[in-house]
Amino acid sequence: PDWRSHTEKSTGVLAHTLAPDSGLLSPQLVPGAAPVAPGRLMEKRKRQGHSPLMTYVVAGTLFVVALVMYLLRFLTKLHHSDQALMPNAPMPAAPGSQPQSVVLAQAAESRRLDSERNRMQHDPARGLRTAGPFPDLPGSVGTVKFEYVNIEHTPDFDNSPPYHTLAEIVDHWNPDDSDNIPSPFLEELQVFNYSDPYELALAEQYRNAEVPFKIHSIPDVDGATERWTDSYLLREMESSHMHYKVEESKNNHFMYWTQKSSRVKKWTPPTKRLGSMTFKTWLKIARDGDSLGIGAEEKHYYLMTGVEAGRLVARDPNHLGQFVSTDLGMFSTTKKNFFITNVAANKGIQCRFGMKGVIAEAHYDGGRNMVAMLKGAKRYILSPPKDCERLSIIKEKAHPSYRHSTADWSNMDADVRREFSQVSAVDTILRQGEVLYIPSFWFHYIISLDYSIQCNSRSGSPPGGEGSHDIELCMGGGATPKRKPRR
Numbered sequence: 001p002d003w004r005s006h007t008e009k010s011t012g013v014l015a016h017t018l019a020p021d022s023g024l025l026s027p028q029l030v031p032g033a034a035p036v037a038p039g040r041l042m043e044k045r046k047r048q049g050h051s052p053l054m055t056y057v058v059a060g061t062l063f064v065v066a067l068v069m070y071l072l073r074f075l076t077k078l079h080h081s082d083q084a085l086m087p088n089a090p091m092p093a094a095p096g097s098q099p100q101s102v103v104l105a106q107a108a109e110s111r112r113l114d115s116e117r118n119r120m121q122h123d124p125a126r127g128l129r130t131a132g133p134f135p136d137l138p139g140s141v142g143t144v145k146f147e148y149v150n151i152e153h154t155p156d157f158d159n160s161p162p163y164h165t166l167a168e169i170v171d172h173w174n175p176d177d178s179d180n181i182p183s184p185f186l187e188e189l190q191v192f193n194y195s196d197p198y199e200l201a202l203a204e205q206y207r208n209a210e211v212p213f214k215i216h217s218i219p220d221v222d223g224a225t226e227r228w229t230d231s232y233l234l235r236e237m238e239s240s241h242m243h244y245k246v247e248e249s250k251n252n253h254f255m256y257w258t259q260k261s262s263r264v265k266k267w268t269p270p271t272k273r274l275g276s277m278t279f280k281t282w283l284k285i286a287r288d289g290d291s292l293g294i295g296a297e298e299k300h301y302y303l304m305t306g307v308e309a310g311r312l313v314a315r316d317p318n319h320l321g322q323f324v325s326t327d328l329g330m331f332s333t334t335k336k337n338f339f340i341t342n343v344a345a346n347k348g349i350q351c352r353f354g355m356k357g358v359i360a361e362a363h364y365d366g367g368r369n370m371v372a373m374l375k376g377a378k379r380y381i382l383s384p385p386k387d388c389e390r391l392s393i394i395k396e397k398a399h400p401s402y403r404h405s406t407a408d409w410s411n412m413d414a415d416v417r418r419e420f421s422q423v424s425a426v427d428t429i430l431r432q433g434e435v436l437y438i439p440s441f442w443f444h445y446i447i448s449l450d451y452s453i454q455c456n457s458r459s460g461s462p463p464g465g466e467g468s469h470d471i472e473l474c475m476g477g478g479a480t481p482k483r484k485p486r487r
Contacts, residue, residue, distance in 0.1 A: 345460025354448030367458030376452030388474030441467030
């Protein structure tokens with residue numbers, strides 16, 4: 001900016017401009033003004049109380065103030081750019097719109113409100129509890145609001161869970177679409193708090209009745225969710241104690257298969273197993289899928305690992321997967337607990353690392369199945385054993401994909417739609433920190449909504465053999481484990 005002197009009345013109009021680049025007063029004659037000798041000008045200014053030294057002091061002060069203001073603006077911009085790299089960081093205000101203190105205060109209030117929303121809120125009038133959204137989850141699922149049915153204090157196991165037809169569920173939300181998640185999403189399974197003794201007792205009733213449910217606030221699960229960061233997993237997964245495999249599919253569908261293919265003619269593996277892909281490489285691909293997006297028809301990669309049962313690990317410290325066994329003590333237990341009801345029948349811990357869009361085709365397992373979601377979220381569509389005949393299940397025991405469905409749920413043809421219109425099903429999103437109980441012989445179809453880690457453990461068929469009769473009728477004799485007669 002320019003600062004001009006007072007008009008010199010005695011000599012005509014003479015303007016003085018401070019030249020910021022030189023720090024000097026340079027006289028500029030206004031056209032038509034009488035020239036004034038520099039000596040006479042200085043003497044007159046001294047008589048009027050204008051000191052050259054004072055002029056320089058004022059100019060220097062203004063320069064310092066301008067420099068300080070520039071530095072403050074630079075540091076503020078730098079602070080905002082740092083915040084942009086931080087998860088859940090408050091967005092900086094537009095220049096001049098609000099003081100930074102106000103922005104930070106509003107961001108703190110927003111986080112408080114998010115925390116309040118994340119707690120389940122009861123709505124007795126609607127029979128629902130609400131929660132979310134959960135911004136700590138990546139991708140679209142982090143923006144979803146959830147509605148939960150209220151807890152049934154007197155369970156009606158004959159009518160639980162509430163079913164829809166499988167065709168209705170798939171039509172409402174196509175499995176290939178992991179971006180456009182219905183919000184609010186209605187959770188119709190019962191959801192319990194493990195840390196609440198009353199709710200834990202209710203959950204045990206559901207487990208014993210072989211009815212699916214979800215449960216949260218489990219110390220081992222919460223601990224692993226916090227501990228299993230990218231850096232932690234990179235170190236542990238590449239250690240000498242871990243073995244894993246990565247499968248590649250030409251699209252997002254993954255059909256399980258084993259190596260017993262020699263007895264089946266004209267069969268080719270549905271996926272390709274990669275022996276050279278490291279966990280680091282897989283992790284980058286999975287993270288890129290979240291940030292950049294990935295289409296259903298693009299190549300997908302699914303990483304699988306497992307560790308032996310806790311009773312075996314306890315006997316031999318050299319058994320594989322020590323960090324998984326240690327971090328998930330509820331699954332690697334040597335004593336019966338809520339999750340592992342038959343220690344002798346426990347098959348260990350299986351962990352699945354999914355990238356966005358990965359679909360594990362529908363199948364059943366012959367054991368009580370507890371599924372812990374440690375990172376991200378997966379969608380599970382569950383159907384009871386009685387609907388086995390309508391699910392296009394491979395019944396040939398020698399087939400590498402025995403017990404799995406050949407139907408394409410994301411692209412139903414007329415025959416599949418007709419069958420699925422008579423299949424009972426329930427839809428749920430399993431978020432990190434939750435455990436899903438899948439009863440023995442129940443069919444489950446799994447979609448990874450983003451980068452996710454799920455570990456599960458099974459502990460044998462239920463004492464009453466629930467579900468086994470329907471599977472035997474559908475799959476033929478010998479499809480279920482033989483049970484010892486009850487005394």
